[in-house]
Amino acid sequence: MILTNVELGPFRSINTAQNCTIDPKVTVLVGMNEAGKTVFLQGIHKACDALDVERFEVIEDYPRKDLTRYNKTHNEKPDNAIRLTYMPEEEDLTLVNKKHNTDLKLGFTYSLTTNYKNTRTIFIQIDEKPIISKIINAGSFTSDTVQHIKEATSIRKLVEILDDLDLNDSEQKTHEQLSTRLKASNWNNITEYEVFKTLDARLPKTLYFSDYDILPGKLNIKDLARRYKQSATDPSQLTPKHKSILALLRMADVSIDELSDIDGYESLKAKIEGVSNSLTDQIMQFWKQNENIEVVVDIQNDSKDDAPFNDGANIYLRIKNSRHRVTTPFDKRSRGFIWFFSFLVWFDSVQYQFNAEDEDRKLILLLDEPALALHALAQSDFLTYIDHLSENHQVIYTTHSPFMVNSDRLNQVRMIEDKDKIGTVISENISGSDPRTVFPLQAALGWDIAQNLFISKRNFLVEGPSELIFLKHLSSVLEAKSRICLNESITIVPTGGLDKIVTFIALLGASNLNIAVLHDFDGKNNQKIDEMIKNKIISPKSIKNTSMYTEQKDKPSDIEDLLSTKLYIDYFNKTFEKQLPDKIKISDLPIGSRIIERLNRYLKEKNISLRPSGGFNHYLVASTFGSNPPKAIDEKTLSNFENLFKDINSILD
Incomplete structure (x- = not known):
């Protein structure tokens, strides 16, 4: 079971309910002292303490500025303190589906709300119609009975109909079994109740530790x-x-x-x-x-x-x-x-x-300013220990140290700020945060850049090293042919993925650095990039995606799709010639716009394993291309990259 979302407040310094997504492994809360990081951890802890000793207390926990007003309505209408949303994992769903005859899929979620009287409210939605169909198809009912019950939309309604029918022995036995289930709960949807009880027994509880x-x-x-x-x-x-x-x-x-x-x-x-x-x-x-x-x-x-x-x-x-x-x-x-x-x-x-x-239940570890007294490099050691803990338990921790932030996982960071007249605010929007709050992230990224990258005034942000290889080589080829290539003053910066591109824009854009972006395109707009454009953090003209430079505009694509299909297939075959039973031909591949996705589907269909996790390593193909470049490159490929370089040069001029 994974905690996926927390909506906390009003609670202490959180005057207005704050919504925060939780990473499946590690969530990092970054903020200044007294911003409300500890408050957030303690709010979660009070809702699901592993030792069951914590409770929400009105005097202690309700925001003081509104306490007098709230006390007048507390007994009749207690406010909600927190709402926790959980997503069952595959093993949880396997158990539930087998036990309750359901067909829940990965991605199913439900939530628990706790109010200031420490009463829980459960929100869970399960359609009982498919379950009723399974009950009918089990064969214990006659065709006449089926005609009466086939329109039932819930098990409770099904039992009500059966109560008024003349049933045979087999039907009566099923009726009694269903009636017994109904007596266990007063919920309208009995399946929701039964599934919830099973999941609740597996709910991850919290452990809170501080200095x-x-x-x-x-x-x-x-x-x-x-x-x-x-x-x-x-x-x-x-x-x-x-x-x-x-x-x-x-x-x-x-x-x-x-x-x-x-x-x-x-x-x-x-x-x-x-x-x-x-x-x-x-x-x-x-x-x-x-x-x-x-x-x-x-x-x-x-x-x-x-x-x-x-x-x-x-x-x-x-x-x-x-x-x-x-x-x-x-x-x-x-x-x-x-x-x-x-x-x-x-x-x-x-x-x-x-x-x-x-002994099988997972925990949620809430660590308040862990490793604060450790040397910077020792804090890096502790990050390794946190990763070790996260193999079995979710970890949420607070920090304002740049060395307690994995610079390659800034998507795990949530910003905590205390704003005048508003109170504690929790956000994933790095760019919209106070510079003092963002500073640990800038320092973490700066440390990473100092070790791994050379940042110039003109930066071309791409997703990974494969893009770097293809772009560098094709630029050299075009330059040799006296055609438009990438301006030599532009630095190609591989960021490690689209999420990190967004972070680089947010943290570097404010440093008077000129930025252009090229990202793979999955067929739909990226919400975070759209928000940055909306907030005028970066111009839409500076954002390019790979589909703009392929024949199939606005279709899903990767940097590899700027190469002709034949050229990429040739290098794919060269890279994996010892592992492939036969060379792959273009005609062998399923239809699609992305060469990588087509190859992955082909490998899966033919049960060909090129790496344990499935699919293949894109970087190996790019590496083969860079170390053993083709003697001749087709005009289609050259034109695609030339058009791209023309746009990037214009953006960063």
Whole structure:
């Protein structure tokens, strides 16, 4: 199950409901301090907390400026706090379709709305007509009965009709089964209820972690035991540092009673050290800053310490540096390591509690300013760890560090701003955001550019390296023939896809850089590019698509379609000659406007595998073209590229 959309508000600094799409893997919330990033995470957490302790509280959570007005209507008409939209994955749909005789497809979604009385409202739509047809076709009804029930639009209506009919034994058995299903719910659409109950049992719950949850260097055992006992009636007794130590003890399978047993300290210490060593091993998979450190645990008395540490035994956590052969208090050294280790303790502990009941259920991890204390390169290491987490769980995290943003995945970024008289605003529109908010993205992109690209005053943005190869070579050929080629002052910038082209326009367009764009065309307008044109961020004359330079104008096309079909097929055959059973001819290919799509269909139909993921690597064909260029190129291909270069030169003149 994947969370696909969040509509949050009114909630704290969010005065007006804000809609935010959620990436299937990782979503990054970027914004200045106090912009509302934490508010967004906490709003999600209150709606579906894995440990089921969070609730929406009117006094705490409703925007203060409207609280007096809202209190007058709260009891009779509570406002909605949040709406979460989920998309079942293939395994979820397989289970549902098999269990409930449905035929739901990938892309099916449903939503849950939670109000300020913490009541949920479910929105789910399933047509019961196909299910009724399956019930009728199962053969338990006579033709006369079928005539009466065939117009039923719901299972509930079907049962009402059957109630008034004289049924045989087989029909009566089906009638009883359907009636039993109806009694389980008062929903009009019984299938929607049944499907929802199945999906709800698989709903991903949230875990929230912030800088306040790090482990302390020491804690008094008697004080912890006393607080733990009192927390049954006063939850405030357990602060984050107490909860984090309890998490460590829980992982070591140590109870509070065992911890209070003075005679058992050696065995307790051994258990806790075992867990600490295991966690240290885990962290070292991703921690590359100093691989000579580990966490050690000690339990001892110190009557000379300040209260409450002078009363009985304390549990001490220390960091050992094997290179310097010293140990230091856990909370006094390497705050980045402390945060990382504390996170692992928290995550493993809560995951253990939650998965004890359902080990297959996925989680949504809400990380508030993770890795803030880490060195810039260590933050890059932590991004690798986030990718590791996202293999099994969705991750949503906040940051204002450029090193906590993957510059090749800026489509995962959501902007958070606090606007005067409006409150917190959440947006995917990078170009329309405050420059101070966008700065981490500019810095991240700048870092990437500094390492990988040379940006000039005239930039020709294309989707990938294949475009770069074809454009460079064809420009050289045309120049040798004294025909129009690409102006030598223009830099071709491969961005890594259409989504990233949009980001490059937004972030570079404001830097007085001249930009022209060429993108592949899928047959329809790109909404983000259209919005940029509408907002006058870039001129429509600067945006070109490949179909403009092919014979089939306004048909789906790629850069490869500017080459003649024969020329591209020749290089395709050269590239994969060892893997193809026979050379492919143009007449072998299915009809279509895109040569790549036609080749992919042909490979699939002939069950030819050129790579594990299917299809073929376009860059390999372009690479063969660049390393072993044709001795002669047909006039059609030359004209297509010449027309393109003429337009780009004009745009960037």
